[in-house]
Amino acid sequence: MDLPFSGDLIAALVFPGVLGIFGFLVVAIWLERKLVARVQWRYGPLYVSKPLGGLLQPVADLLKLVFSELVLPRHTNRLFFAAAPILLFFAEGLPVVFIAAAPGVVMAPHPYGLAIAVVLVLLVAVLVVAMAWTEADKFTYVGAVREILLTAAYEVPLLLAALAMFILYGTADPYGVVEAQSNLWGAVLNPLAFVAYLVALLMATTRFPFEIPEAEPEVVLGPYTEYGSTLFIYAFGANYVKLYVLALLGSVLFLGGWLPAGGLAGVFITLVKMLVFVLPAMLVRAIYPRYRIDQALRIGWGKLLALSVAAVALSLVWRLLR
Amino acid sequence: MIIHLKLFATAVKQLLQQPLTVRWPEERRDYGDRVRGFIVNDRSKCISCQLCEAVCPAKAIKFHLEADGRRYPGIDWGRCILCGYCVDACPTGSLQHVNNTEIVWTDLDVYKKPSEMDPDDAAPLPGTKSLI
Amino acid sequence: MVAILIFVVVFLGALVALVVVTFLFAPRRPSEIKERRFESGGPPYGPVQRRLLMQYFGYIYLVTVVEAAVGLALVAVLTAQPSAPMLYLAIALLLAAVLIVVLRYFKVLNDIRRWS
Ligand code: SF4
Ligand code: SF4
Numbered sequence: 199m200d201l202p203f204s205g206d207l208i209a210a211l212v213f214p215g216v217l218g219i220f221g222f223l224v225v226a227i228w229l230e231r232k233l234v235a236r237v238q239w240r241y242g243p244l245y246v247s248k249p250l251g252g253l254l255q256p257v258a259d260l261l262k263l264v265f266s267e268l269v270l271p272r273h274t275n276r277l278f279f280a281a282a283p284i285l286l287f288f289a290e291g292l293p294v295v296f297i298a299a300a301p302g303v304v305m306a307p308h309p310y311g312l313a314i315a316v317v318l319v320l321l322v323a324v325l326v327v328a329m330a331w332t333e334a335d336k337f338t339y340v341g342a343v344r345e346i347l348l349t350a351a352y353e354v355p356l357l358l359a360a361l362a363m364f365i366l367y368g369t370a371d372p373y374g375v376v377e378a379q380s381n382l383w384g385a386v387l388n389p390l391a392f393v394a395y396l397v398a399l400l401m402a403t404t405r406f407p408f409e410i411p412e413a414e415p416e417v418v419l420g421p422y423t424e425y426g427s428t429l430f431i432y433a434f435g436a437n438y439v440k441l442y443v444l445a446l447l448g449s450v451l452f453l454g455g456w457l458p459a460g461g462l463a464g465v466f467i468t469l470v471k472m473l474v475f476v477l478p479a480m481l482v483r484a485i486y487p488r489y490r491i492d493q494a495l496r497i498g499w500g501k502l503l504a505l506s507v508a509a510v511a512l513s514l515v516w517r518l519l520r
Numbered sequence: 521m522i523i524h525l526k527l528f529a530t531a532v533k534q535l536l537q538q539p540l541t542v543r544w545p546e547e548r549r550d551y552g553d554r555v556r557g558f559i560v561n562d563r564s565k566c567i568s569c570q571l572c573e574a575v576c577p578a579k580a581i582k583f584h585l586e587a588d589g590r591r592y593p594g595i596d597w598g599r600c601i602l603c604g605y606c607v608d609a610c611p612t613g614s615l616q617h618v619n620n621t622e623i624v625w626t627d628l629d630v631y632k633k634p635s636e637m638d639p640d641d642a643a644p645l646p647g648t649k650s651l652i
Numbered sequence: 653m654v655a656i657l658i659f660v661v662v663f664l665g666a667l668v669a670l671v672v673v674t675f676l677f678a679p680r681r682p683s684e685i686k687e688r689r690f691e692s693g694g695p696p697y698g699p700v701q702r703r704l705l706m707q708y709f710g711y712i713y714l715v716t717v718v719e720a721a722v723g724l725a726l727v728a729v730l731t732a733q734p735s736a737p738m739l740y741l742a743i744a745l746l747l748a749a750v751l752i753v754v755l756r757y758f759k760v761l762n763d764i765r766r767w768s
Contacts, residue, residue, distance in 0.1 A: 206655035216663050237531050239540040268674045272687040273696075284667045291663060295656055305655040317723065335689055354750070357723070365743075423690055428674040432667065478528070481535075485527050499754050507747050514740055 205302030213303060213465050214294040214446060222442045223435050227256040230480040237484035260431055268427045274334055282329035283425060283432035289325050290439040293318040297446050298372035300456040300464030313370040315447055316360045319402070319440065323349040326411075329433065330421035341420025344491055345411040351498025352401035352408075358506035359395040362388055362513040363451045376455040385452040387516065391509035392452050396475065397502055399448065401494070403441040405479045407486040408494050445475035542649050550647025556604045557621040558642040561634055563592055565614035572606035572615055581606060584633050592634035597623060619644040 209215055228243070232251065235242030243252035270276045296311035296318075298304035308314065323345060330342030364370045366388055367378035375384075385392040401408045412420030422433040449455060449471035456464030489497070542549050563586075572593050573581040580599035583591040593606070593615070607615045620642050689696040 207658065210655040210659035211662065215659050216666060219663070220666075233535065236539065237534045239534065239537065241539050241541060241543055244543060264670055264674055265678050266674075267678050267680050267686075268671075269686045271689060273689050280671065284664075284671065287667060288664055295659060305659055306653070336691065418690070418692070427678060428671050431670075481528065481531050485531050503750075503754060507751065510743070510747065514743070518740075 209303045209305045214299045219291050224256045226438050233480050234484040266427045278332045282332050283429045286325045286436045287432040289322050290436045293443045299468045301460050310370045320353045333424040337417045337423040338421050340417045341411045351495045352398045355502045355506040356398035359391045362391040362509040366513040379454040383454045394506040399444045403437050406482040410491050445472040448475045547649045548647040550650045555619050556602050556617045558618045560639045561637045562614045565612045571609045575605045575609040594633045597630040618642045
């Protein structure tokens with residue numbers, strides 16, 4: 199390891215850890231606004247920091263949110279109301295603990311690390327529902343029910359897509375998984391799982407065609423309706439954190455992680471590979487209209503599930519051939 | 521499947537094209553010189569015939585007694601719909617549009633007296649970026 | 653282990669600290685309307701939570717069962733040594749079970765008019 203100081207500290211504080219999460223929040227919001235604007239032939243945010251292309255606009259927005267009034271509605275349990283988004287944001291970021299960004303840059307190397315990360319990602323939906331319940335509002339209620347339904351539709355395909363890759367590699371250890379891809383990337387070995395994972399990722403982070411729980415014209419902001427100020431950042435940013443975690447997981451599972459480099463260069467390679475998941479997730483906002491909830495469920499339980507089952511079968515075939 | 525790839529291809533194609541919008545206020549769209557913008561009144565030509573008041577569909581024009589003892593039209597900009605009928609109806613051509621569409625007031629009292637509608641009260645605002 | 657602790661403390665600490673900053677420094681002008689339940693500008697009306705529809709219960713049941721099954725398969729794969737034919741058989745059976753359950757519900761799911 200040619201790292202200046204120990205890899206797990208870097209993992210905790212810089213890349214997959216705290217700085218990475220907050221940095222991703224800023225960059226992702228900027229990237230989304232900018233990309234969508236350019237697709238729609240607009241300029242996008244330029245008012246703050248024009249030479250940087252408006253990169254500091256999200257920072258300004260977040261600062262503004264931090265210094266706006268904190269309203270805790272009377273009809274809720276105020277403690278839970280304030281704690282729910284913090285917990286949600288934290289829980290969305292937690293799976294990062296088990297994902298390696300480069301050899302040595304991981305907080306907790308564990309032989310089943312990636313499997314634990316996948317399960318942690320899936321457990322978070324409960325917190326969204328709990329948050330919506332705490333807010334006790336008609337819109338959050340509808341949003342919560344939609345979230346439950348959507349969760350039901352994506353989590354099995356997501357699990358199966360991950361399972362297919364674990365079967366293919368025969369391990370869920372981040373190092374083992376990346377090592378198994380030293381010749382060919384997982385996305386090439388099992389494209390079905392890759393596609394299933396990508397669509398499930400869009401569903402899990404409620405990106406556009408599946409932006410049903412927080413559909414603005416229908417339920418205001420869905421589960422986040424009552425929040426303002428810093429709590430709104432957490433409630434709303436949680437989806438971006440989830441995107442970050444799933445993109446990181448995907449780049450390790452499907453794109454060979456930090457290969458062909460190690461050390462610090464590996465970290466950058468992982469970052470670049472994450473773009474493969476992040477860019478489509480940003481672009482879909484400009485591409486798709488919104489599905490109706492039953493259409494989304496039909497896709498989730500129909501085509502997507504079939505695709506992921508086929509992916510598992512393909513992995514089994516690969517495994518038996520080997 | 522193919523349709524989704526096509527959608528993404530279209531998005532990427534548009535991503536690489538130039539924006540159509542302008543960065544107001546650094547840039548302004550050039551709409552040519554025949555824009556129906558702010559209306560000015562050259563009082564030396566006005567004959568106080570009140571045709572403009574009669575024709576105004578929004579009843580925005582109200583006459584106001586000026587210092588020289590004659591009445592001239594003033595426009596309530598909260599009502600005016602910039603239809604240009606008054607300009608068309610004016611027999612002497614004293615009412616004119618100016619190429620300035622950024623008509624913004626900071627209070628609710630938006631009746632402009634005739635003395636506030638001199639041709640030099642609203643400078644034309646030429647655009648810097650052509651439409652095509 | 654230390655790294656996890658540091659991560660948790662720094663991450664959670666930062667989150668809480670920002671809320672505290674808001675609590676202390678953000679300007680405050682309380683009003684009755686702000687503290688009301690949000691109802692698109694109207695006065696709050698009626699109860700919030702209604703009874704969940706039966707079909708949703710079926711769903712939640714399905715979710716828990718299926719997720720448990722797949723999770724079990726996951727653990728089985730990870731703990732077993734490679735090339736255990738019984739394991740593959742088990743996975744295939746589990747997937748078949750999932751598919752049967754889904755097909756059972758798929759007709760209802762497919763047609764929004766049957767939702768209620
Ligand atoms: S129509 Fe023309 S000339 Fe007649 S009062 Fe109006 S501005 Fe004056
Ligand atoms: S432009 Fe039309 S609405 Fe405005 S003052 Fe003239 S006639 Fe009236």
